[in-house]
Amino acid sequence: MDDDKDKVDPISGGFSSDPTWTFQGDYSFFGSDVREHSVLNDFGWNCQPPLPVFDRIDSDAVGNSMSLPEVGVGVVASEVRTGSVDEARDVSMSNPLVSSSSSEDRLETSTASGDAASGGKPPSSERAGKLKKKGPKKIRQPRFAFMTKSEIDHLEDGYRWRKYGQKAVKNSPFPRSYYRCTNSKCIVKKRVERSSDDPATVITTYEGQHCHHTVGFPRGLMADHDSPYTRQLNPSSALQPINYSRQQFLDRLHVSRVSQSRPQLVLSSDQSRDHIHHKLPQTSSQGSHVDQGLLGDIVPPRMRNQ
DNA sequence: CGTCTTTGACCGGCGC
């Protein structure tokens, strides 16, 4: 192990100081506010507010703007302004990440306006009579995406999801899956797709904010209820700062990954464990940062508490 | 039997 690699660049969050973790290209990917949220925790990434305001997350843009760290999570943290479309467009115009035209535009318009009601197919009789009335321009849901190296598409994140659709992605051999939070009162959605550039990379896009706590890992995940990981996932256990050393964290995480055969958000393949060991930037626990759900590591509080 | 996934059809926006 080379401790030199554990130094953390407060600006880059450690990625830029290590070639393996370098986000190639430039930080425009993160917008101008990159300095303000590049704080890493033991998890590898911890977006601290304020996040840059993007018009959208565009997986194409993501792929073009960055190269993923070999292991771990490449974060495309973003917040979509909840306001008028025009407002958001103004943001996009000033953000180099945001392309002028993308499918996400269409996504925004279609999902936010009707959401559960508009997109699908009501009974034919109903369909004929119930012509879409143009409601007020949709309110955009906060949205962010991240990229993970994983063989598993749908990564556990502490919430339960119901898959409601799958579509082939243009210019990609991999389909995109659509998930919705199983909590009936929760409107959070999630898209999962593999990068066509790097099939080992899973791009997960969340939309909206959970209005409830995590449900834990009902499928037997994270049985170690006292792990730092669990503490971050479970609000009830996240009441205190995480005190594990990085080494302890990695050891525990490794055990859980191997035993469960289910890679978690930050980590990917087992063979990369040593790699992670070397490459994970070392930071303090940022003890004040405790949160609910895995999203707590990514979504800034103001996004979650809107 | 309840829950979840699969899958074909449909909707609406956008570009041409």
Added chain:
DNA sequence: GCGCCGGTCAAAGACG
């Protein structure tokens, strides 16, 4: 107007 495309619905099937 038409076709493309992303997103969604919902019936049917699979699964535990």
